Amino acid sequence: MNESSGSKPDLASVLHEAHALVERRRYAQARSVVARGLSHFPDDSELQYLGAFVDYAEDRHAQAMQSIRRVLAQNPQHYGARMLCAHLHDEAQEFPQAEQLWIELLREYPEDPDCYAAYAELMLKTLNLDKAERLAREGLRHAPEHHGCLFVATMIDLIRGGGSRQRRSENLERLLREHPEHVRSSIALAVALNERGEHGNALRVAQELVRNQPDSEHLVTFARELKLRNHWSMLPLYPMLRWGWGGAAFVTLGGIFALRAARGVLPESVVVMLGFVWLAYVIYSWTWPAILRKLL
Numbered sequence: 001m002n003e004s005s006g007s008k009p010d011l012a013s014v015l016h017e018a019h020a021l022v023e024r025r026r027y028a029q030a031r032s033v034v035a036r037g038l039s040h041f042p043d044d045s046e047l048q049y050l051g052a053f054v055d056y057a058e059d060r061h062a063q064a065m066q067s068i069r070r071v072l073a074q075n076p077q078h079y080g081a082r083m084l085c086a087h088l089h090d091e092a093q094e095f096p097q098a099e100q101l102w103i104e105l106l107r108e109y110p111e112d113p114d115c116y117a118a119y120a121e122l123m124l125k126t127l128n129l130d131k132a133e134r135l136a137r138e139g140l141r142h143a144p145e146h147h148g149c150l151f152v153a154t155m156i157d158l159i160r161g162g163g164s165r166q167r168r169s170e171n172l173e174r175l176l177r178e179h180p181e182h183v184r185s186s187i188a189l190a191v192a193l194n195e196r197g198e199h200g201n202a203l204r205v206a207q208e209l210v211r212n213q214p215d216s217e218h219l220v221t222f223a224r225e226l227k228l229r230n231h232w233s234m235l236p237l238y239p240m241l242r243w244g245w246g247g248a249a250f251v252t253l254g255g256i257f258a259l260r261a262a263r264g265v266l267p268e269s270v271v272v273m274l275g276f277v278w279l280a281y282v283i284y285s286w287t288w289p290a291i292l293r294k295l296l
Contacts, residue, residue, distance in 0.1 A: 009037070011040075011044065014033060014036070014037035014040075014047070015037070015046055015047065017033050018033045018034050018037065019050070021033060022053060027054045027057050027058055034051045034054065038051065045071045045075045045078060048067055048074075049071050049078060049080050049081050051067055052067035052068045052071065052081070053080070053084060056084060056088065065085070065088050068085045069085075072085065079105075079109075082104075082105060083101075083114070083115070083118065085101060086098045086102055086118065089101065090118075090122055090125070095122065099122060102115060102119035102122065103119075106119065111142045112142075113139040113143035113146040113148070114148065116135050116136065116146075117135075117146060117147075117148025117151070117152065120133075120136040120139065120149065121185055124152050124155060124156070124185070125185065125188050125192060129159065129160075132152055132156060133156050136149045136150075136153045136156070137149075147178065147179050150175060151172075151175045151182045154171045154172050158172065158205060159193070173208075173211065173212050176209070176212045183213070186205055186209050187209065190206045190222070193205065194229075199229040199230045203223065203226040203227055203230050206219065209223070210223045224293070228293055233288065234288075236284070237284075237285050237288075239251050240285060248285070251285075252282065255278040259274060259278065
């Protein structure tokens with residue numbers, strides 16, 4: 001593309017160059033090409049979309065959403081802009097808005113594996129595993145090697161224990177290596193599982209991530225915390241693990257009221273023994289997690 005004479009560049013050439021750079025994830029160069037194109041074609045929706053995509057890829061989500069809204073105002077049926085808008089709603093945890101967009105896209109493109117994969121990942125993140133599995137399988141029916149659908153299917157097998165462990169690990173390792181954008185989805189899934197109290201499932205996901213990225217201090221710490229929560233010696237502390245300070249307050253106050261109530265019913269020696277047991281449990285809840293954290 002020769003612009004030395006100051007003549008207007010060819011729009012098709014600008015778009016081809018920008019698309020090629022985006023596909024190769026050379027976002028800084030793509031941004032420069034898009035900006036140059038917009039200086040000549042400020043109303044072109046495809047250039048605006050590519051600029052928004054670069055913002056999204058570089059985690060400038062607010063700017064990306066502003067650009068996408070402008071694109072959709074001009075061209076409400078723009079396929080890429082609608083997909084990107086759904087992803088942005090997803091990142092903002094605006095799950096109903098994201099789901100509505102995926103449903104609309106699948107109605108129009110019922111054989112599109114990208115839409116099936118993205119919708120399945122949303123269902124995976126919100127722990128609607130049955131629906132995620134159905135969407136992933138349907139996407140694989142149309143595209144048996146689609147990485148997004150394979151990722152969801154592999155993660156569900158990992159959570160549910162389906163298939164051989166070696167095969168699950170190999171599939172997930174390959175997917176995370178070849179498509180590193182799935183790492184963020186895996187972390188979000190592990191966090192969601194952990195928050196729902198499914199510490200064992202969260203631990204399995206975190207351990208696979210650590211195997212893939214053993215140098216990540218954040219992932220190692222996360223997996224260690226999950227391993228601590230899943231340790232057999234932590235079972236007596238389930239109320240604290242499940243409900244945090246609320247669980248601790250319930251156990252403390254419940255013990256005090258139970259001991260007071262027992263004084264009028266049980267012999268004093270039994271009440272004293274129960275008091276020591278309750279005190280030992282309280283001390284155990286304060287000290288053992290810190291000790292176990294050092295041992296693991």
